[in-house]
Amino acid sequence: MKRERLDKVLANMGLGTRKEVKALVKQGAVVVDGVVANDPGMHVVAEEQEILVDGEPLNYKRWVYVLMNKPPGVISATEDSMHETVVDLLPYEWAIKVHPVGRLDIDTEGLLLLTNDGQLSHSLLSPKKKVEKEYFARIDGRVTEEHVAAFAKGVELEDFTTLPAKLEILSSGENSEIRVTIMEGKFHQVKRMFAAFGLHVSYLQRVRMGPLHLDPSLEPGEYRELTEEELTMLQQHVKGNQ
Template identity: 80%
Template sequence: MKRERLDKVLANMGIGTRKEVKQLVKQGLIEVDGVTATDPGMHVIPEQQEILVDGEPLHYKRYVYFMLNKPPGVISATEDPRHETVVDLLPPEWAAKVHPVGRLDIDTEGLLLLTNDGQLSHSLLSPKKKVDKEYYARIAGRVTPEHADAFAKGVTLDDGYVTMPARLEILSSGEESEIKVTIMEGKFHQVKRMFAAFGLQVVYLKRLRMGTLLLDETLEPGEYRELTDEELASLRKLT
């Protein structure tokens, strides 16, 4: 396992800035394996060594994985000058360290994964992995089996791009239709643009699944939880 500077480990865990950590060391409030630390630059193996901060044990995590039920009106970004972002909904000690895996439009709800594991994030978003995403949507207008056939062949978007084949399941069809759609890409406004190609408008959109990861329906919009070991292991198998 990798050795890291003590002040870096504590800063990454949200204990404080490196400058603040140095003050804690100076005050004798940091212990490593029962010995008071005197050098904030000392190297430690946080997964193996016991680190106490003012008598409280540090539960070290190199990576974190949060499932968020994204509410409407929130931006899928780490910062934005005008809108609340998805990281603003997380604990402050992690908000500055994680990033959303992919994006949901500002008015789109549902499953969003946030992590500081760049390798997993890259793999899940790689077109080569073909990790599928399932959405529930309400559509203004009648969705027909002909639309489902067209989705299965790939839809030409407004910029000429032809999407990969997608699965369209019609739950109800009428003046407002209910559908589920599964895509393997993440083009800008893709689901909305696919329906727009047929003169149909998406009036509500919610992501239900990403690969093997299902939205926990007990999470209210804006709520989050960490992934279970089983959920994380299943995601890693995809990559």
Template identity: 80%
Template sequence: MKRERLDKVLANMGKGTRKEVKQLIKQRLVTVDGKLATDPGMHVIPEQQVIEIDGKPLLFKRWIYVMLNKPDGVISATEDSFHETVVDLLPEEWAHKVHPVGRLDIDTEGLLLLTNDGQLSHSLLSPKKKVDKEYYARIDGRVTEEHVAAFSQGVTLDDEYVTLPAKLEILESGDTSEIHVTIMEGKFHQVKRMFAAFGLRVMYLKRLRMGSLLLDDSLELGDYRELTEEELLALRNGSDAPDA
């Protein structure tokens, strides 16, 4: 385990900017293993040592993995001047550290993973890994078996890009149709553009799954929780599969 500067560790745990953290230390409020910390640059091993601020021990976590049920109207970004972002929904100690793994459109709901684990994020998003994403959608128009067959062959989008084969399942077909669709890419507005290629409009879109990770149906819109060890292990095993 590596040693890190105390002020950096505290700042990364959301206890203030580096300047603010140095003030806490100057005010004699920080201890390490029961001893007063006087040097912001002292090196600590946060996984092994007990760090306290004003007598309250800090729980250090190097890696954070959060499942969010993203609501409509929130953008998949870490900052924005005009809209609420997904990290705005998280506690302060997580918000400044994590990033969304991939993006959901502002009007798309559902499963979004946020983490500070860049390696896992890269693996899940790598086109070579072909990590599949499953969505539920309501479609303005009748979805038929002809569409199912077309999706299974790949769909030509408005920019002439041909998608990888996708699995389309019809739940209900009518003037308004309900479907599940599973894709292995993350092109801009991909699901909407795939249906638009057939003159159909996506009215509502919700992501249900990413690889092995299923949206916890007990999470209300805007709610979040940390991944379980089992979920994380399955996600890592899936993303570590050999390149196709």
């Protein structure tokens, strides 16, 4: 386990700035393993030691994994001067740590993973891993088996040709509903793939990333931590795709 400065641990838990948590320590408000801490720079192993702040235990977690149902109108970023971001929806102690794994367009809803585990994030986004991303979409126009075949071959766009994608037609007519699974995550990719055939995506929702599925109990804007089972599945999935 990693040893870290006490003031850094407290600040990372959202208890204040480094200056503010140093003042907390000097006031005698922090107890480590039954002893009042008097040095903000003392090194602790936060996962193993008992740390009390004003008598309340500090439940420290080094790694944070958050599953969110991203709502429309919110951007997949850690900060932005114009729009609300996905981390703005989180409690402060998570928001200061995590970043979104990949991006969903501002008007796209659905599954978004946020974490401070850079290695897992990199693996999930690496083209070499070919992690599937599955979307549900509503399309203005009729989607046909010809489109299914074209997606399966890879769609030629202006700047690149997509990898083969699985397109499933749920309903077809003046407006169609589909599921599409891609192994990339390029800018506006799903929308651009349909636009290549003169079709407009009117609604887009990501429902799966690798083995991780959108929790149907989460309303747009809601979130929860990953379960141990979900985290293990993700870790094993990227390891198996090496």
